[in-house]
Amino acid sequence: MHDFDDLLAANRVFAAEFDFGGFDGIAHAGVGIVTCMDSRIEPLGMLGLKPGDAKILRNPGGRVDHSTLEALVLGVHLLRVDRILVVPHTRCAVATSTQEEVRERVAASAGDIGAWEPMHVVRDQLDSLADDVQKVRTHHLVPDHVQVGGFLYDVDSGLLEQHY
Numbered sequence: 144m145h146d147f148d149d150l151l152a153a154n155r156v157f158a159a160e161f162d163f164g165g166f167d168g169i170a171h172a173g174v175g176i177v178t179c180m181d182s183r184i185e186p187l188g189m190l191g192l193k194p195g196d197a198k199i200l201r202n203p204g205g206r207v208d209h210s211t212l213e214a215l216v217l218g219v220h221l222l223r224v225d226r227i228l229v230v231p232h233t234r235c236a237v238a239t240s241t242q243e244e245v246r247e248r249v250a251a252s253a254g255d256i257g258a259w260e261p262m263h264v265v266r267d268q269l270d271s272l273a274d275d276v277q278k279v280r281t282h283h284l285v286p287d288h289v290q291v292g293g294f295l296y297d298v299d300s301g302l303l304e305q306h307y
Contacts, residue, residue, distance in 0.1 A: 163194060168222065172196035175215055175224040177275070179205040179232055183298045190228075190303075198224055204238060204265050205231040207275035216284045225289050229275050230303065231268050232296040238265040268295065269306060276307045 174197035176186045186192075186199045198218040200211050207215075207229060218224035231238065237245065245262040265271045276293040279285055293307030 166195055170196065170198045170218060170222050170224045173223055173225040174198070175218045175227040176200065176230060177205055177207055177211055177215070177227070178230040178296070179203065179235055179237075181232060181235065181298070184230075184232060184296060186230075189296065189301065198222055203263065204235060204271075205229065206263070206265070206271065207278045212278065212282055215279060216282065219285055219289055227279055227285075227289060227291045228294055229272060229279065229292070230294045230296050231265070231272055232298050234298055235265070235268070237263065238268045238271075240264060273307055 172192055174190070174192065176190070176197050177200045178184055178186055180201045180203055186201075187194065187197060190197070198214070200214050202208070202211065215224070215227060219227075240248075242262050242264045245264055246260075249260075249262065272293040272295070276291055279291045285291070292305055294303045294305050296303050
């Protein structure tokens with residue numbers, strides 16, 4: 144189990160200064176963020192938030208799918224989320240590759256990939272963003288008072304641009 148020693152050591156340093164014990168888990172800034180799993184994105188930092196301010200949902204491409212909608216509904220009704228940002232980003236691998244290219248890259252690493260394995264890509268980021276924002280805005284369990292915006296995050300400048 145030595146593969147994780149560096150991370151466990153870093154965790155002990157983190158825990159020595161940890162002050163969120165007993166935290167209630169509510170989104171204190173009322174913010175929900177849907178974004179990509181890309182490690183260049185720091186969701187709290189890019190919005191000037193701190194731990195405890197937002198609920199963060201991450202997946203390839205920052206897409207709104209069934210499980211994302213489920214989490215957003217829970218956030219709205221149980222965790223005080225009243226503003227939702229959907230935030231894909233520039234230079235995203237699933238938005239700059241075809242499904243076949245993604246499959247080939249995975250197959251090259253894995254040695255094989257079954258044709259049945261879905262590899263979702265984004266053909267047009269802004270069209271997909273518009274669709275995702277609309278999915279949230281029109282969901283029957285997301286009340287009209289919840290603000291939903293669609294943004295594109297620039298991984299090279301750190302800036303957000305609102306599109307919807």
